[in-house]
Amino acid sequence: MLLESWHNRRTGAAGADLRCAGGGGYAAVPAARDGGGTFVTHTGTDATPQVSLSTQAYLTLRDRLVSLHYAPMEPLNERALSEELGIGLTPIREALRRLQHEKLVEIYPRRGTFASGIGLNDQQLIQEIRLELEALAARLVCERATMGERDQLASFAANVGGTRKERIDKDARFHREFYRLTHNRFLEAALNQHYNLALKVWYLCVQSLSPDQEIRVDHSELAQAIIDNDAEAAVEAVRHHIVSSAERVRLLMSGGPRPRSV
Numbered sequence: 001m002l003l004e005s006w007h008n009r010r011t012g013a014a015g016a017d018l019r020c021a022g023g024g025g026y027a028a029v030p031a032a033r034d035g036g037g038t039f040v041t042h043t044g045t046d047a048t049p050q051v052s053l054s055t056q057a058y059l060t061l062r063d064r065l066v067s068l069h070y071a072p073m074e075p076l077n078e079r080a081l082s083e084e085l086g087i088g089l090t091p092i093r094e095a096l097r098r099l100q101h102e103k104l105v106e107i108y109p110r111r112g113t114f115a116s117g118i119g120l121n122d123q124q125l126i127q128e129i130r131l132e133l134e135a136l137a138a139r140l141v142c143e144r145a146t147m148g149e150r151d152q153l154a155s156f157a158a159n160v161g162g163t164r165k166e167r168i169d170k171d172a173r174f175h176r177e178f179y180r181l182t183h184n185r186f187l188e189a190a191l192n193q194h195y196n197l198a199l200k201v202w203y204l205c206v207q208s209l210s211p212d213q214e215i216r217v218d219h220s221e222l223a224q225a226i227i228d229n230d231a232e233a234a235v236e237a238v239r240h241h242i243v244s245s246a247e248r249v250r251l252l253m254s255g256g257p258r259p260r261s262v
Helices: 004-008 053-066 078-085 089-101 120-144 147-158 164-180 185-206 220-227 231-254
Strands: 016-020 026-030 105-108 112-115
Touching: 053 078, 053 089, 053 185, 078 089, 089 105, 120 164, 120 185, 120 220, 120 231, 147 164, 147 220, 164 185, 185 231, 220 231
Parallel strands: none
Antiparallel strands: 016 026, 105 112
């Protein structure tokens, strides 16, 4: 199994995790426990209980914009969003400014705020950036991720079933956790920004699928390479994933014959 060999390679005291030490090695540190004595593992998902109202607004609006809950170029009224989310105007405005920087909304003086359009011609440019950034991410994750973090990432890769929407959500969860494990917040932000733009196009493509077409989600090669601490294999896996995803988008947007799965 994917995790079995990795669990067997763990060393150190019981209940301890192994984290990178200054010299490139690993140092054992105690794992956190909840009130019932159960070990608590940080999942790296966006849904953390202690976040600012601005961050809550940002995450909710980001996911809605990416999933096309708000149609491209749909007007976004700050007061209506405030009432819809139950969050004050100031956090909404802060979230919208952040989303504008990430190319998910467009703000025009005296005209208002709009969900950004989908620049299909920009997809090649986004792919070029993602190929380089995610290759760097793969190397850093192999270098910096703890054993517990690699286990968590592998569990995300193994859990890919469900409805079409659930598969897309699980794919996004894997990507965001992968980015987090670079332990570089600037790189993580850049990775998420370009992934969001690519994911928005994927949601557009999914809308054209027939009910009998399935969505494939497979990160097993990348997860295995990270477990094996094989940086070059991880780079190859992540590059293959990006290129194959882009090919699927081009196939769906071309209007040609549709495969049984994408």
